Amino acid sequence: MATPEKDQDKSAELYARALELMPGGVNSPVRAFRAVGGTPIFIRSASGPTVADVDGRIFIDYVGSWGPMILGHAEAEIVSALAGVAASGTSFGAPNELEIELAAEIVEAVPSIEMVRMVNSGTEATMSAIRLARGVTGRDKLVKFEGCFHGHADSLLVKAGSGVATLGLPDSPGVPQSLAQHTLTVGFNDAAALEDVFKQHHDIAAVIIEPVAGNMGVVPPARGFLDFCREVTTRHGALLVFDEVMTGFRVARGGAQELYGITPDLTCLGKIIGGGLPVGAYGGSRELMRNIAPTGPIYQAGTLSGNPLAMTAGLLTLRRLRDRGIYEKLETSSAKLCEGFSRAAIEAGIQTFTNRVGSMWTSFFTDQPVTNWNSANQSDRQLYGRFFHAMLDEGVYLAPSQFEAGFVSAAHTDLIIDESIAAARKAFLKIGENGVKGKG
């Protein structure tokens, strides 16, 4: 796609300036390319399946702003609606009709949600959901799974995935030990360990899980694992919290809970429900949600929550996703992409193991099945970094870390998928020729 032009390097100039002004030159750590080396690319614009950098190079984009852009970038209907809404005021700090419309859309789509509260990010959603779980159970302890990432609230930055794992900081300084001690971790897909933790602790408020993990790279739940999470939490009077910030409206319209037929007590959403603007939400039964202020005593609030711009982008995105045909198309194109990548790796003599659920996937540079953080962590990250740069040279922008999901959008046409596979074939050959064949 991109005819990469190397003679200009505006990104490098901007990065040098950014480094003086922002930690690591970025506003979110993985963007800094630490895991893959080199200089981050500064994006000027995006359209459909592509992003364009400040040097005018165009890349096929599989980051999709880390998940929200399921319809592709700068979708025409959304852009024009946003312009209209902005002209009428961007935030009122008072109720508006669009909040009701987006809430209704979420309640209709997500099986376990009868009532929902809008916030401004996934982090706020998970932080608020665990406060609610602690508040209603009167218990302090939480269980989370190694390699799962639920945003950066203190209680959840324990053995976390995403940038925390990428940078090797699974337990962040600054989280008081007195708080972290309430967060218990077990291996993803490890039912016996989960059973054990409930035997050892009788004050567990909630188990929070990414029902399809996306933040150690994509790791699907083992058969029956989510059912076990449901059963064990019910048996012990704890709440089951599905963090569907990534999977919500991504793996199915009703998220992973629709796909796997599990009803969690609370669900956290973000990314797609904001259509590319900052939004999060958490929801559950009326009975549980009525414990939130002002109907109940558990406090949570937000200056910009429910603002009309974010509600509009989310609402139009979710309305478009009523068309189940979009999910069928995403399944077909994502399957083709992953098969193409796997075949290209084999042809180049490089071992990869690909996990995919719907339009989220990760090709791990390992010969072992990846079922949890320990197996994800066996991947050859250096080789991933070389693949990442070889793909950039071929005009394809992947996540700048092995421990992230790739996202296909509805704007990734068959032609774009074919171009991406052709790029992967060249990229795998290039890194194979350099004498590195992967682990095992």
Ligand SMILES: Cc1ncc(COP(=O)(O)O)c(C=O)c1O
């Ligand atoms: C599963 C999951 N939960 C929570 C979050 C945090 O969301 P945000 O970055 O909007 O705070 C993320 C972000 O990637 C996520 O993937």
